[in-house]
Amino acid sequence: MLPIQMVDLQRQYQPIKEEILSGIEAVLDQAAFINGKPVQEFTTDLAQYLGAKHVIPCANGTDALQIAMMALDLQPGDEVITPSFTYIATTEVVALLRLKPVFVEVDRNTFCMDPESVRKAITPKTKAIVPVHLYGQAAPMDEIMQIAQEYNLFVIEDNAQAIGGTYTSKDGTVKKTGTIGHIGCTSFFPSKNLGGYGDGGAICTNDDALADKMRMIANHGQSKRYYHDVVGCNSRLDTIQAVVLKAKLKRLDQYIDARRKAADYYDAAFANSRAIQTPQRAAYAGHVFHQYTLILHGVDRDGLNAHLAAHQIPSMIYYPVPGHRQKMFDSFGLPQYNLETTDWLTERVISLPMHTELDEEQLAYITQTVLSYI
Numbered sequence: 001m002l003p004i005q006m007v008d009l010q011r012q013y014q015p016i017k018e019e020i021l022s023g024i025e026a027v028l029d030q031a032a033f034i035n036g037k038p039v040q041e042f043t044t045d046l047a048q049y050l051g052a053k054h055v056i057p058c059a060n061g062t063d064a065l066q067i068a069m070m071a072l073d074l075q076p077g078d079e080v081i082t083p084s085f086t087y088i089a090t091t092e093v094v095a096l097l098r099l100k101p102v103f104v105e106v107d108r109n110t111f112c113m114d115p116e117s118v119r120k121a122i123t124p125k126t127k128a129i130v131p132v133h134l135y136g137q138a139a140p141m142d143e144i145m146q147i148a149q150e151y152n153l154f155v156i157e158d159n160a161q162a163i164g165g166t167y168t169s170k171d172g173t174v175k176k177t178g179t180i181g182h183i184g185c186t187s188f189f190p191s192k193n194l195g196g197y198g199d200g201g202a203i204c205t206n207d208d209a210l211a212d213k214m215r216m217i218a219n220h221g222q223s224k225r226y227y228h229d230v231v232g233c234n235s236r237l238d239t240i241q242a243v244v245l246k247a248k249l250k251r252l253d254q255y256i257d258a259r260r261k262a263a264d265y266y267d268a269a270f271a272n273s274r275a276i277q278t279p280q281r282a283a284y285a286g287h288v289f290h291q292y293t294l295i296l297h298g299v300d301r302d303g304l305n306a307h308l309a310a311h312q313i314p315s316m317i318y319y320p321v322p323g324h325r326q327k328m329f330d331s332f333g334l335p336q337y338n339l340e341t342t343d344w345l346t347e348r349v350i351s352l353p354m355h356t357e358l359d360e361e362q363l364a365y366i367t368q369t370v371l372s373y374i
């Protein structure tokens with residue numbers, strides 16, 4: 001059996017090796033390292049894939065979130081609502097911009113932002129909501145957009161884990177995640193569902209004015225060369241990364257299928273275990289399984305992790321400390337949060353290997369090894 005990894009990028013690379021190497025070679029031959037043709041080509045392809053009017057490439061997913069928030073003209077102390085149960089980048093940029101992060105709960109079964117908790121957190125200072133499509137599954141966007149409309153708030157989707165995922169509205173329209181709110185942000189970190197061979201990110205929007213502004217912010221606030229109208233930053237996608245991403249975007253749906261097949265295998269294998277709760281698939285979502293995350297009931301999680309490791313199977317806790325318990329926010333004078341579901345999940349979740357290259361032999365071995373511990 002082939003060694004099992006959380007993400008197997010070496011094996012995913014083999015069938016696309018020639019296409020990528022020849023594309024990178026062309027970049028090197030032309031020394032087109034910055035804003036080379038593949039950047040524009042990939043940007044156009046991605047806009048078409050997502051069904052978004054504008055895609056703005058940038059240096060990483062954290063920058064994408066930062067640039068999005070910079071474009072909203074918020075004032076220090078304005079409040080931005082985010083789930084506590086997410087990767088730190090979502091909330092960190094809020095604090096970096098001297099805005100106030102306000103943490104809310106997630107749903108216990110889907111791990112995504114709980115709209116009722118959002119409603120309760122709104123104050124006159126609330127300016128934006130940042131739902132996270134965690135582990136590859138869409139947050140309940142109809143409810144979130146409804147609240148945003150009622151209170152005139154911006155919605156920035158953190159789509160770093162869910163590119164290619166879908167959301168079906170109550171009226172039946174199907175959209176790609178990241179294109180439902182005012183702005184969608186994604187990451188091309190190598191282990192993400194559409195990962196480069198280094199850092200990368202993108203922002204999408206259907207709003208022309210916001211697109212212009214975010215393009216300007218990502219490029220030193222520059223309107224024309226050496227004329228800087230607003231304070232911006234320097235955030236670009238490398239040409240070499242665009243070559244890789246262009247090749248992988250063509251195969252993204254195929255990669256998503258492979259992840260879904262692995263998830264189906266896990267679901268079936270654990271269906272009869274009461275100690276293991278498999279990830280709930282919300283009826284409205286086309287889940288793309290960035291992670292396959294279990295909730296353990298009455299199982300010693302550290303023991304399971306050690307048992308798997310002893311059998312050469314990696315497993316991870318995403319994430320061991322929720323946002324509202326991170327030391328970085330100590331100086332923010334945030335209120336004491338009582339986020340019971342977030343704490344409950346934090347103690348019980350465990351993610352199994354999930355990627356495009358898992359074969360049946362590996363999946364059988366992983367599931368049997370998990371079940372032998374339970």
Ligand SMILES: *Cc1c(COP(=O)(O)O)cnc(C)c1O
Pocket residue numbers: 060061062063086087089090132158160161186187188189199200201
């Ligand atoms: C990965 C990730 C980010 C940040 O992306 P980087 O490219 O690593 O900066 C933001 N939010 C979530 C939910 C992520 O998983």
